Amino acid sequence: MVLRQNPFIQDAATGKRVTRWPRAIALYVAIVLLINIGLFILLTTTWSVTEGSASAQLQEGIATAVTIAAVFAWVFWFERRRIQTLGFHRPRRGAVQLLLGMVIGLTMMSIPVLLLWATGVYESAAPEPDSSSGFSALPVVLVLALTLVVQGSNEEILTRGFLLQNLGLQLPGWVAVVLPTLLFTVLHGNTDPITFATIFVYGLFATFVALQQRSLWLICGIHAGWNWALANIYGLAVSGIPPRTNALFFLEASPGAPDWLTGGENGTEGSLIATVMVTMATLVAFLAWRRRGSTTRKDDAARPVNASSAAEEPTTTPAETVSRPTADD
Secondary structure (H helix, E strand, C coil): CCCCCCHHHHHHHCCCEECCHHHHHHHHHHHHHHHHHHHHHHHHHHCCCCCCCHHHHHHHHHHHHHHHHHHHHHHHHHCCCCHHHHCCCCHHHHHHHHHHHHHHHHHHHHHHHHHHHHCCCEEECCCCCCCECHHHHHHHHHHHHHHHHHHHHHHHHHHHHHHHHHHHHHCCHHHHHHHHHHHHHHCCCCCCHHHHHHHHHHHHHHHHHHHHHCCCHHHHHHHHHHHHHHHHHCCCCECCECCCCECCCCEEECCCCCHHHHCHHHHHHHCHHHHHHHHHHHHHHHHHHHHHCCCCCHHHHCCCCCCCCEECCCCCCHHHCCCCCCCCC
């Protein structure tokens, strides 16, 4: 698997520096733990809100927005490349892809949820006293979709943007694909085997979508739609985070239904049905990427390239040689 010739990966070489891969990994972990999680903990201790409420989701949105800003700052001031090179070329078309991605993500999670609901594995649940559901919750649910766009985009920008691009330039292809996916999964902090597998396979799916699309627009939308469906459409847990208080429906596992099928406290992501679904989607994404190949699109050829781009420290070994995109690719 060769990633270096992919225009999305080569965008990382358009600045003055490329972040060496050990530093990129260390920075990734530091941003997740210190800024994303750390800021969220700070917000929850200084701004007391009801767990799962719209205000709690706003707190998540603020923490993830600051995380995005930190990545943008590193790319702009240290690597000296344009923010668009993280996967955000052609913003007008990108906005359409973002919305399309939300529909795809919503559909992907609706398949296992509706299947489990239709077969009686899930059943309708009575909303909590401070919760809102049905038509009355629709305005809040639509607004909360924006916070989930920020939250989902944060993980894609950091993992499939910054980390994948830098590792893809410097490491063997499969290592550059699997290592960010593994870090992404581990840092979710969920040790349930099925949930872990679902998140890991989703990470592979997201990687292949980004490589096939040569941008992050679509996968940011898919990630947002995925989380929005679970949290605010069906009122289920997301990666072990308890259900929110604003949802169109509230579902729960039927009494006696096994956790491997319902997902238990982890929500539908902990269901084997979801694991199978995302595995099939990953296979489709992989084949679509391989079919497209690594050749440059006509519009990719127009992307500006800084010929002086180099790693932050000079490299001389063939394994670390970075291929530069040219107009002829």
